[in-house]
Amino acid sequence: MSNIDVAPNTEATMTINVLYFASLADEANCQEETVSVEQSTSLTELYEQLSQKHRFSRPQAELRVAVNDYFAKWTDQIYDGDSVVFITPVAGG
Amino acid sequence: MSNIDVAPNTEATMTINVLYFASLADEANCQEETVSVEQSTSLTELYEQLSQKHRFSRPQAELRVAVNDYFAKWTDQIYDGDSVVFITPVAGG
Amino acid sequence: MTDNVHSHSMSIKRSIDEAYLIAERDGFALLDVAIDEGRLKNTLDDDSCGAFVCFEGRVRNHNNATSVERLTYYGYEDLALNQGRAIIEEAKKRFEITHAIAIHRIGALEIGDVAVWVGVVSAHRYPAFDACRWILDTIKADIPVWKQEYYDNDVSKWLSNNG
Amino acid sequence: MTDNVHSHSMSIKRSIDEAYLIAERDGFALLDVAIDEGRLKNTLDDDSCGAFVCFEGRVRNHNNATSVERLTYYGYEDLALNQGRAIIEEAKKRFEITHAIAIHRIGALEIGDVAVWVGVVSAHRYPAFDACRWILDTIKADIPVWKQEYYDNDVSKWLSNNG
DSSP states (O other): OOTTTSOSSOSOEEEEEEEOOHHHHHHHTSSEEEEEEETTOOHHHHHHHHHHHHTOSSOGGGOEEEETTEEEOTTSOOOTTOEEEEEOOOOOO | OOTTTSOSSOSOEEEEEEEOOHHHHHHHTSSEEEEEEETTOOHHHHHHHHHHHHTOSSOGGGOEEEETTEEEOTTSOOOTTOEEEEEOOOOOO | OOGGGTGGGSSOSSOHHHHHHHHHHHSEEEESSOOOHHHHHHHTOOTTOOEEEEEEEEOOSEETTEEEEEEEEEEOHHHHHHHHHHHHHHHHHHSOOSEEEEEEEOEEEETTOEEEEEEEEESSHHHHHHHHHHHHHHHHHHSOEEEEEEETTSOEEEOOTTO | OOGGGGGGGSSOSSOHHHHHHHHHHHSEEEESSOOOHHHHHHHTOOTTOOEEEEEEEEOOSEETTEEEEEEEEEEOHHHHHHHHHHHHHHHHHHSOOSEEEEEEEOEEEETTOEEEEEEEEESSHHHHHHHHHHHHHHHHHHSOEEEEEEETTSOEEEOOTTO
16 A cells, blocks of 8 residues: 555545546556545646656656546645546547 | 521531439420530520520529530530530439 | 430439449549448548548528529539549548548438538648548549539529639 | 557447437447448438548558558547547537548558548538548547557557657
8 A cells, every 4th residue: 555545644645546547547557546645635646746756657747637536736725536647649540 | 496406507406305303304494405506506505596496594604514425614525426414403302 | 494404414324333433432422322331431430540530511591692402513524523532532632631522412312411521631631621621622623524403492592613 | 569558449439329419419439340331321321411421431451651460549538528529519510511421440450441430421522521531530540449450570569640
């Protein structure tokens, strides 16, 4: 269990479910994980933490983010129980 | 037999086959006629003669013309045996 | 307004199979029966093509505010084939497309029937869209096909694409 | 590169019938089997529409100069459905169209298979062309679908639409 699965020394944590797709799933070597982070963690901070954990090759600037199955802004707040997906450049069509 | 079916008092005449489509066929009340005209008759003159005969409602300026199944210019020469069609505005599609 | 003055322009001289062969070879034909879209699409199959765009022009139940019951298309087939071949040749010069096929139907059509079908395949998508639209516009401008609409009151009218 | 890290994105959660019902209602769905174009076209039938434009995106046998053997599409279905619904709603606001439907396929595809299908009906032709192209462009930009191409030498690559 890595250091981000349990938030260090704060009473208030939130549980976030993260799904991985495409190259991020390859790099994380999983399609889904549940992480426990500090209450005020931003989407940017969450990506930073997971990026360190999994050594993601893409900087955040190249990604979009979705919360609860809708595209979100990186500045949107997340809450306990939210589902978060980092979206690498898409390639449909 | 109208006066344009036999060219008056010239040794040299040419035979032109004229097809009618759409409103011109209605006005001519036929789909095809063979006319005999003077050797040097132009397409403009041919339309003028047939227009007088059949009282076509459209002026030549609104029409295109085809000779031997290709669009032609009104200034193109016609020859004995040619097939001529006056094309009212089209409405395909 | 007797029917026989238009009989030569309400049906094609060729057989249906000949019309499809001409469409496949030259890219354009007239047809006097329902257009078999699957047959046309099959002739456009090409593994190098990532894009297929097609247009179907169907008989609408109205023209502006007027209710349309049915309509009849009339065609000058020999000129239409020559002009159609030239249009498809020109489209292949203007746009980066692999192949294109168009068919215009003539004769009596009902509401919902397909009057014109244009299909284009290309490696990439924009040339297929551009060529399909250009071919359709050029067919509407230059192919010798005429249309008579019939309305509720049994009145009919010759239409024109250029006003 | 184990298969199981992608298994959730190679097939849809819903049944095929549900996917078509969603496509009919919202205008967009993902599908993990061959797209039945006739079924989609039927849902677009409308006697007031004179124009039907469709686009099919097919798997090409090459990407630039490289020979492609096959490819796999992966999709994030729940976001794709939400985003697809928004795209079709927006298309109906931007263009004078009656209806539009699009489907993107996911899973393993062979050369020639249809990966994406977009169909639009409208009274007049230009809005159908414009909307079809816009919907396709917007799907390519915004729908969370990813593509991995496999080449002769069994190497594969993640692709991206924006370079």
